Amino acid sequence: MDVKQYMQTLGRQAREASRAVARADTNQKNLALLKMAEAIERDAAKLLAANAQDMAHARSAGYDTALLDRLQLTEKTVAAMAEGLRQIAALPDPVGEIDDLKYRPSGIQVGKMRVPLGVIGIIYEARPNVTADAAGLCLKSGNAAILRGGSEAIHSNQAIAACVKEGLASAGLPDTAVQVIGTTDRAAVGELITMRDYVDVIVPRGGKGLIERLMNEARIPVIKHLHGVCHVYVDDRADLAKAVKIADNAKTSRYGTCNTMETLLVAEAVAREALPRIAEIYRTKGVEMRGCDKSRAIVPDMKTATEADWAEEYLAPIIAIRVVADMDAAIAHINTYGSQHTDSIVTEDYTRARRFLREVDSSSVMVNASTRFADGFEYGLGAEIGISTDKIHARGPVGLEGLTSQKWIVLGDGHTRG
Amino acid sequence: MDVKQYMQTLGRQAREASRAVARADTNQKNLALLKMAEAIERDAAKLLAANAQDMAHARSAGYDTALLDRLQLTEKTVAAMAEGLRQIAALPDPVGEIDDLKYRPSGIQVGKMRVPLGVIGIIYEARPNVTADAAGLCLKSGNAAILRGGSEAIHSNQAIAACVKEGLASAGLPDTAVQVIGTTDRAAVGELITMRDYVDVIVPRGGKGLIERLMNEARIPVIKHLHGVCHVYVDDRADLAKAVKIADNAKTSRYGTCNTMETLLVAEAVAREALPRIAEIYRTKGVEMRGCDKSRAIVPDMKTATEADWAEEYLAPIIAIRVVADMDAAIAHINTYGSQHTDSIVTEDYTRARRFLREVDSSSVMVNASTRFADGFEYGLGAEIGISTDKIHARGPVGLEGLTSQKWIVLGDGHTRG
Known part of the structure; x- marks a missing residue:
């Protein structure tokens, strides 16, 4: 032919x-x-x-x-x-x-x-x-x-x-x-x-x-649709009960989907309180943790994250974890390493929530919700042909x-x- | 450097x-x-x-x-x-x-x-x-x-x-x-x-x-923005006074713009009545007319249009003119030779107006209006960076x-x- x-x-x-x-x-x-x-x-x-x-x-x-x-x-x-x-x-x-x-x-x-x-x-x-x-x-x-x-x-x-x-x-x-x-x-x-x-x-x-x-x-x-390196950022004004629930769901509800969280960012001021609670869940569910030095100082059984981990779409029970100074550092991290797919902040702070929504340049940006919601059915589209990570025509x-x-x-x- | x-x-x-x-x-x-x-x-x-x-x-x-x-x-x-x-x-x-x-x-x-x-x-x-x-x-x-x-x-x-x-x-x-x-x-x-x-x-x-x-x-x-081969179709249910006004304005108000009409299509049933009135204006304004055989039978001082004329963006005082059987033939002509920029029908028929709007696949489709209106200021955008003839993201x-x-x-x- x-x-x-x-x-x-x-x-x-x-x-x-x-x-x-x-x-x-x-x-x-x-x-x-x-x-x-x-x-x-x-x-x-x-x-x-x-x-x-x-x-x-x-x-x-x-x-x-x-x-x-x-x-x-x-x-x-x-x-x-x-x-x-x-x-x-x-x-x-x-x-x-x-x-x-x-x-x-x-x-x-x-x-x-x-x-x-x-x-x-x-x-x-x-x-x-x-x-x-x-x-x-x-x-x-x-x-x-x-x-x-x-x-x-x-x-x-x-x-x-x-x-x-x-x-x-x-x-x-x-x-x-x-x-x-x-x-x-x-x-x-x-x-x-x-x-x-x-x-x-x-x-x-x-x-x-x-x-x-x-x-x-x-x-x-x-x-x-390029790939999904999705983040959850736990702000120092987060309700930690919500943070733990979201960090769990965004990573462990399914490992192979593009809207699964691949990197968890935690504000330094609450890292000592939040990380052990979240790590306990990952440990129980068999999720391999790869952390920055500050994360490992708090949760010693993490492996060491390398530069490559920040850009990785694992599609697997592995998560990269990084302690960041504040929301600006979190946004900078997301803009540097993310894939503009889906990113979420956990915070009770009104002004930060508004700023995160505006300043994170991803196809879905969320406040106090699991990245796993990025989906045509969940958004009410009825069905989806795919998720776009492009910037023109259609995003998400x-x-x-x-x-x-x-x-x-x-x-x-x-x-x-x- | x-x-x-x-x-x-x-x-x-x-x-x-x-x-x-x-x-x-x-x-x-x-x-x-x-x-x-x-x-x-x-x-x-x-x-x-x-x-x-x-x-x-x-x-x-x-x-x-x-x-x-x-x-x-x-x-x-x-x-x-x-x-x-x-x-x-x-x-x-x-x-x-x-x-x-x-x-x-x-x-x-x-x-x-x-x-x-x-x-x-x-x-x-x-x-x-x-x-x-x-x-x-x-x-x-x-x-x-x-x-x-x-x-x-x-x-x-x-x-x-x-x-x-x-x-x-x-x-x-x-x-x-x-x-x-x-x-x-x-x-x-x-x-x-x-x-x-x-x-x-x-x-x-x-x-x-x-x-x-x-x-x-x-x-x-x-x-x-590829190019503008824009059409005006004068339907046999057109108000001929409107048709003459629009055919004049769409061609002669400016010759070098992309929203200028390049081809005039006229329904056979009204060609004998409409064409001489429109041709008279073009003649007076020095617009060269290139017609199909049927057009030339009505207005003998037209030149003969060749196949290439139907796809031409003249950007000049030249117009191609074709007599067509009906609206379906006009739409077929536009879909074949047009550049999906701007096309207009002149008609008083409600059903045909709706069909033309729906079936002509151009970035601007008009009823009883001059193609020259296809413009960011005229549409209320305030300004325009250009006119898109693409189909995704932005049209027009x-x-x-x-x-x-x-x-x-x-x-x-x-x-x-x-």
Whole structure:
């Protein structure tokens, strides 16, 4: 197969389909989503069989358990996929929403209308359920999608794609509105991220290697998620009961998520009181602590943190701990080593809370709350396609609105400009 | 001079200064803007002398009149620069604005705070007044700026930069918050558009060559303005008096602006009535008409339009004219040949007006109004840094809000995620 030609065809078809889905009304899009869900439930056995094929290949190729975990579909995850599509159908439709329609001195009326981005390219790895999720979110937001899943999930993804296409067709929409790339050739990604005429934005859901490649090679805007080096800062005016609860939850409720705290900062004035209480929890739960000298003077069984620890996203039961002079030092640390993902202060001080909110330049900034809340569902977006650590377009959890943009509309009555 | 090292220094300084301007309150930023305006007025003679130097070089280098026009400063344009800065000071400050702060079922309160982008790189050409404009808009929106003007304007730009720096310093802000690149070496642009650690977004204000270079070489998000192939479609349900007025204004009020109509589309059913009236105006004003066969059958003194004319941005007294079957054909033409800048329908039909607004995928879509209204001042933005033809982040005229983004804020009371 000529990959370039194949991708150009996909692109052309997506561009054409994008006009139909942009025009589609809410009922039509919801019908397609419900029909996709039905097809997935009906074809559950087929999906599991296709997935079994992928699992067998992955096992014989010697992939690790973590990948096999992500790759595996079960009756429960198949049902969850269908349920996810129904939830997307239940979300309000952002497309066509008109804001701020105001009269101007010239007599024209000016406002903004929310519109789809056009064609979205999504690149992801092992989890096959992303295929259904991404298809649903792109469709509901009025976009066409070209999906590129991990090569290890190709059979699962194609089986899900068949259900998605069936749903689109049942609702009278072009089944090219969602296309799952049918080749595992890496060159297909190279085409996808440079087809400027056909793709409007790329959303990668993958590791650092993928993001690095996109930053160097993409010729299309990317809504990217770099990594999550999240902080909790325990201020010297913190309510320590809250601090202990948050330090526990932010680190130990899940180790592998990007909104997990990786570094705990504690104000010097309360370190002696706070650190032993927090350390006791980590010790009990088997979290390895790596501290600065001042932290280790208080909790001697910590390992020594090196400079590299401050910038590390462990995604594991390991935490870096540093005693800082005050909030300014904490903010300076976060701005130096953080990844602008999610950072939280624990304090009862009104002025410091306001300053922290304003001065920490991260996609989510919190007061007296666990970093684990940084999530599309928790924020009320209904669903998320990912979490952006970029600064333009969308920051933080990206839901339906993040897959749209606003154009200007002008209503006149024969108005001309003087 | 080692350009790479020089640019890295500028970048590091800008990043550091960006934190101070992000924190600065409205009064401090406004004070800086007013002090810049004062300095420009006081130094008017110096600015004109520096400009005379640039003009002399440009003349001896044989630049064309259009460029000399754009390059020249006069007492009037210097006064306008100062006035522009005062107008920016009078605009509401977008930074820190909090939207939609809502309680979630978990008990946390979630909202969005408007925040600066960080460091903005602006690349522009001959007009030295952009230096003051861009400095003012970036500062008011809480951003640091690195400005790269045209090499032909280097003395003018450095003189303006001195006034800008004085204004910043008088208000207690770091004078590195706005830096004008002091070398005309083209390699400086190459550095600027790839210094990911120091620059958050690039805003080019220049011709196609510059944009092409950025699309290929930039490793930083670009808010770009490609070109303006704008349309007016005269529907068969148009009020022809309005159609004639709009067709006149959209084309002839100014020929060189990006929101000028370049192609007129007329519904077949009214072409015989509408075209001669519109052609009469163009004929009188010396606008060259290039029509399709059907147009030429009605107005025989038109030239023949070729396929290339439909995609042309003339920026000149030339217009392409095409008779189309109906609105669907007009929308198809616009989607095929347009540049997604600004397109307008003239119609009295309610349903068609709504469909046109929804289905034309341009940054400004209008009903019964001249495309010439697509402008930051006309839209009430107060000022604009440019007009974006991109689809993500900001579409259409970009004012202060377009130079900001929104982060999430979460307010809790010791909340943890279950």
